[in-house]
Amino acid sequence: MSLATDPVIDARDVVRSFGETRAVDGLHLEIPTGSVTVLLGPNGAGKTTVVRLLTGALAPDSGRISVFGIEPSGPDGAEVRRRCGVVPARPALYDRLTGYDNLRYAGELFAVDGAVLPERITHAAERFSIADALDKKVGAYSTGMRARLALARAVLHEPDLLLLDEPTAGLDPESARAVLGLIDELAEQGKAVVMCTHLLLEAEGLADKVVVLDHGATLVSGSPAELTERYWPGTRVVLDAEVPALLDGAADLPYVRGYSRNGVATVDLANADSVPDLVDALVGAGARLTRVEPQTPSLEQLYFEIRSRT
């Protein structure tokens, strides 16, 4: 029996090849419950294969994977899959069936009690704004509706772990918002969420943990704060003043690492403790400051910094 504090996912030295190609090569992944983990990486980094390995849809060539304390590709793998909800990169729906029948099929396969299934379907359809289209064949759905139906299907059985593979690719803003809202909601409920993406903006603010993959291997992993500390040491401050030219004196201060001015001034400092000193120095030089804004790097900036260093 797993303890509540055990990680939901614990993968070590996982390797999976397709012919000569190593899609996953030494993956390490540890994901706690109640967290949102974002797997970042370019196309071909092995993100989809990782999702498939985590549910046991694929078995690893070597290494160890444990999800809820169970080996997904082992004899008890069905229990892992029953507790997982997957939103694949392609929605994988049945076009000849109605939306309702697609959801009912999923509910029955995931052993949702027949007595509560209609209610669950109704709730999921309303939640993702497809209630009006539930009796229409999925072949007539738009891309956004298909994505929302796939989301509804993935959460119908109330999974403990939600795996999303490029969930917002090609979606309209409403559908993308539904995805991000769902992730937030599940994390608040204490469920674990793993999202694969190469769209850094959508991962911004969501991720409790970021795992950067490249050629199937874990390049780095950690919380955004940890990664920022590791790969983006120092503090960046954006400044503006009534007479912007007076800000240029900051470039000569000993604790300033970098300075540029293009409309507003951007100053790189060794650490956040130097911000009051900087403000004092500029005010002392006669500058009337209209903006002092310490900045943390965006996930995108962080990602490219990591990629450039590794």
Add this chain to the structure above:
Amino acid sequence: MTAITVPKTRTRTPSRAWTIARTDLRQLRQARDFWMPLVIIASLFFVVIPGFLLLVITHVSNIELAKQLSDVVGALPTAIQKHVKGDSGPVQASYALAVYLFAPLAIVVPLTVSSAVGANTIIGERERGSGEFLAHSPASERDIYIGKLLAALIPGYLTAFIGFGLYSLIVNLLVGPKVGGWFFPTTSWWLLMFWVLPPFIALALAMILAISARVSSAAAAQQSSALVTLPLILIAYSVASGSMFEGSIVAIVIGALAWIGAAIALTRASKSVRRERLLGMGG
């Protein structure tokens, strides 16, 4: 908030294999472009062609033609001739045609239907991308295999039994009044339809499911399944003819052998359905 009409659903949770089969059958029912040609073929072989031939032959009034039909019956094996009913050449010929010569068609048509459905079932999941959903589901590979098998077997058996029913009706309506009343199905036909045909359909399907789990496209699956089922259809054809001509014991023995072969083939084919193949890998 929009009100939703929720269809009535049973409260019992069905088995996963049956859920898969039922969903596949529901999709098949929606695919009119797929099943309509199969229905036409079945109608031709079970209803239109036998009905037309029997209608024409039972109403032959030309003496020369009637004599030629008598000669045809006379060319049949003696063991069969003594069972042929009717007091004129055309009636005897129509009786022989109905009881002995159309029997192989009863095997060919359901085999064709089941083969077409079977070849499409797993490969269709892969081509539509829905195989990914099944691969991530808690359904076991055995559940998936049995579900797909049932989804292909049921249309084949339904075709066989509905076709058999219609054929029996036509034969009895057209030939029955000329030979003293309804006479069909005969013992041999009961054996053929319920003892010999079912294992042959299962045998063909086991082979086709094994193939369709390995090949990469529906076209390849259909071509490969044709390669497998054509010899099987020929064997089934000769078996049906033989069991009709040789009698019940032969049919019982052939059926028993076919059941054994089907059981072995189905067991072996169950290993061909693997999750990674649903994802289009590991061919």
